Amino acid sequence: MLQRTLYRLVALVLLLSAPAAVQGQEPDPLQVGEVTLADEGIIYLSLAWRYHPGDDPRWADPAFDDTDWELVEPLLASGGRLPRDGWPGTGWFRRHLRIAAALRGKPLVIRIATPGATAVFLDGVALMDTAASGLAVRAGTSREVVIPPRPDHVLAVRHIFSPPGHARSGDPGFLLSIERPDTVQLQIAVERRGTMSLAVFAVLPAFLAAFLALFHLALFLSYPKARENLFYALSLVASVGIVIFGLLQRWQATNEAWRALAPRLAVSSVLAAIFWGLLTYYAVRTRAFPRVWIAFAAIGVALMAVTLLLPKPPYTWIWSVYFGLMVIEVFRMEGSGTTVEGEGGKVLVGGFAVFSVVLVLQILIDFGLIRPVAGIGSVWVFGMLAFEMAMSLFLARGFGRTSLHLERRLAEVSALSEQVLAQERAAHEQELHRRLLEAENARQTSEIDAARALQLSMLPANLPAVKGLETAAVMATASEVGGDYYDFRVAPDGSLVVAFGDATGHGVAAGIMVTAVKALFSTLGGGESLSGVLAECDRVLREMYVKPLHMCLTLARLTPGSVTLCSAGMPPVLIHRAGSGEIEELGSGGRPIGSRLCGVWNEHSAPLGPGDTLLFASDGFAEQLDLADNPLGYERMAEAFRAAADAPACELVDRLLARAAAWRGEREQGDDITFVVVRARAAH
Numbered sequence: 001m002l003q004r005t006l007y008r009l010v011a012l013v014l015l016l017s018a019p020a021a022v023q024g025q026e027p028d029p030l031q032v033g034e035v036t037l038a039d040e041g042i043i044y045l046s047l048a049w050r051y052h053p054g055d056d057p058r059w060a061d062p063a064f065d066d067t068d069w070e071l072v073e074p075l076l077a078s079g080g081r082l083p084r085d086g087w088p089g090t091g092w093f094r095r096h097l098r099i100a101a102a103l104r105g106k107p108l109v110i111r112i113a114t115p116g117a118t119a120v121f122l123d124g125v126a127l128m129d130t131a132a133s134g135l136a137v138r139a140g141t142s143r144e145v146v147i148p149p150r151p152d153h154v155l156a157v158r159h160i161f162s163p164p165g166h167a168r169s170g171d172p173g174f175l176l177s178i179e180r181p182d183t184v185q186l187q188i189a190v191e192r193r194g195t196m197s198l199a200v201f202a203v204l205p206a207f208l209a210a211f212l213a214l215f216h217l218a219l220f221l222s223y224p225k226a227r228e229n230l231f232y233a234l235s236l237v238a239s240v241g242i243v244i245f246g247l248l249q250r251w252q253a254t255n256e257a258w259r260a261l262a263p264r265l266a267v268s269s270v271l272a273a274i275f276w277g278l279l280t281y282y283a284v285r286t287r288a289f290p291r292v293w294i295a296f297a298a299i300g301v302a303l304m305a306v307t308l309l310l311p312k313p314p315y316t317w318i319w320s321v322y323f324g325l326m327v328i329e330v331f332r333m334e335g336s337g338t339t340v341e342g343e344g345g346k347v348l349v350g351g352f353a354v355f356s357v358v359l360v361l362q363i364l365i366d367f368g369l370i371r372p373v374a375g376i377g378s379v380w381v382f383g384m385l386a387f388e389m390a391m392s393l394f395l396a397r398g399f400g401r402t403s404l405h406l407e408r409r410l411a412e413v414s415a416l417s418e419q420v421l422a423q424e425r426a427a428h429e430q431e432l433h434r435r436l437l438e439a440e441n442a443r444q445t446s447e448i449d450a451a452r453a454l455q456l457s458m459l460p461a462n463l464p465a466v467k468g469l470e471t472a473a474v475m476a477t478a479s480e481v482g483g484d485y486y487d488f489r490v491a492p493d494g495s496l497v498v499a500f501g502d503a504t505g506h507g508v509a510a511g512i513m514v515t516a517v518k519a520l521f522s523t524l525g526g527g528e529s530l531s532g533v534l535a536e537c538d539r540v541l542r543e544m545y546v547k548p549l550h551m552c553l554t555l556a557r558l559t560p561g562s563v564t565l566c567s568a569g570m571p572p573v574l575i576h577r578a579g580s581g582e583i584e585e586l587g588s589g590g591r592p593i594g595s596r597l598c599g600v601w602n603e604h605s606a607p608l609g610p611g612d613t614l615l616f617a618s619d620g621f622a623e624q625l626d627l628a629d630n631p632l633g634y635e636r637m638a639e640a641f642r643a644a645a646d647a648p649a650c651e652l653v654d655r656l657l658a659r660a661a662a663w664r665g666e667r668e669q670g671d672d673i674t675f676v677v678v679r680a681r682a683a684h
């Protein structure tokens with residue numbers, strides 16, 4: 001259970017967080033206009049710039065050819081696009097701009113936030129130099145300039161930064177922005193939002209962890225045999241330490257001593273949190289502690305020593321390896337068959353699975369393999385919150401289990417007594433109940449037979465003959481009558497109009513809806529506008545007010561060379577291209593007709609080549625279940641269609657029905673399966 005949950009969560013998180021390709025602004029310059037500055041008055045140039053290592057004054061010249069420079073994101077942040085050969089300490093960045101006519105000759109503010117010695121040039125003219133001014137600011141220094149009256153310009157930045165050898169304080173790059181002169185208040189608002197984000201993603205989780213630590217420590221003091229409460233409280237205390245030392249590293253960034261010590265203490269706290277979390281797992285999932293916990297304690301102490309004593313410890317590697325060992329140990333224990341099944345175990349396993357996946361995501365972010373999720377680099381906080389809540393719920397339930405079990409036993413005794421009395425009453429009523437069931441079964445059988453006869457009577461007796469088109473249709477009814485429906489009409493212009501739908505509900509009620517739609521199609525089906533036909537059908541059905549029924553319906557107009565389709569809540573029609581063998585989808589969505597919702601229906605068109613085949617399929621095909629309750633699904637439906645597409649139309653529908661029967665095996669068919677196939681005849 002744990003392994004399967006972890007695998008699924010890891011796959012989902014990696015899929016959702018996979019980084020998009022970094023896009024540079026070349027060969028098109030960045031467009032700077034009044035619209036781009038309209039909202040907050042700021043354009044952050046954080047996407048990839050042209051970059052070259054080294055130092056050459058010629059690279060400030062706007063006429064210099066930089067087309068062969070590599071693309072690098074200027075923040076030089078982990079998870080971003082970094083130089084291929086690493087950051088050498090000195091490099092030049094260039095960004096081409098195109099200024100809108102309305103901004104030329106007007107003042108704009110160019111702001112740079114940088115930890116290093118950074119010089120900014122506009123069209124070869126030096127604007128600011130933090131080395132010359134003695135500035136090295138992350139908050140930003142700015143210069144107001146009047147944009148020359150020409151459209152194209154080049155920003156060049158010479159950036160020099162070598163972080164301290166024993167620790168790195170933030171990212172070594174720079175952030176340059178173009179702002180309106182009136183953005184000071186906006187900057188204040190941004191800083192306030194940053195403070196709020198810090199409170200939400202750091203301070204509040206730390207307060208929650210501290211509160212839970214005190215709570216579980218109190219539980220342990222009241223019942224010392226429940227050692228899991230003590231271990232978990234110590235794990236929470238270590239989690240609080242992670243947040244505190246991380247904040248100290250940020251707030252004391254200019255203090256060399258704290259810059260060196262804070263990350264070491266933070267990683268040591270991570271190691272402690274992992275160790276005490278493992279002991280918590282042992283306490284709730286094993287009868288006796290495995291002796292391997294001693295090895296984990298020794299490894300944790302050794303890694304802490306490495307963290308605190310090495311000049312440049314590999315922080316992420318240290319805690320990632322320890323975390324990986326813990327995950328391996330949990331997998332080993334879960335697979336050994338020696339774990340204890342306790343109440344609420346699914347909550348605990350789920351919390352651990354979420355925590356593990358989020359930490360894997362954090363490792364990938366720290367190593368730069370993926371970008372931060374939604375701009376948040378410290379995603380481990382969310383995993384910690386999920387695990388804290390799951391573990392707290394699991395442990396807190398333990399104190400109520402004894403009384404709960406007692407109440408259940410008393411309830412069982414009472415239920416057994418009542419069951420004896422009920423059995424005596426049931427013995428007298430059993431015969432009457434059997435007769436009532438027989439009568440009800442007979443009534444339902446009669447209604448199903450009537451509904452099936454009504455449903456089949458709505459289908460066309462013969463398929464239309466249209467020059468250049470080959471048609472086939474089939475309906476395999478289920479034990480419970482559905483509302484599948486198809487119909488044809490040859491329009492005055494010689495085209496073939498197909499109606500294919502599915503009424504909600506089952507039985508006679510669905511048959512009534514199909515009857516109404518068939519009557520409307522017989523009257524309106526030859527109209528030129530498919531969306532107009534749907535709108536008129538919708539109007540009539542809404543006036544009938546057949547609550548709560550409605551109809552999903554697709555109308556299609558076909559000629560040997562084209563198809564136009566309008567859908568009201570039906571799945572898309574599949575098109576098999578004879579030339580390429582590819583499967584395409586055409587038309588989907590729209591609201592069903594006859595519902596209480598308002599909306600419009602859009603027409604979609606596509607060309608048809610010789611041999612191209614269209615498949616109209618009801619949802620009963622894709623929703624067929626096998627013996628393990630797995631649906632056949634739309635992907636397998638498309639593959640089955642592709643495999644049978646070369647067969648004649650009549651044989652094609654038979655192959656699809658055989659595929660559905662093979663999928664469900666001995667299972668009873670749960671819904672009607674309906675196919676309509678139309679093929680553009682190949683030219684001879």
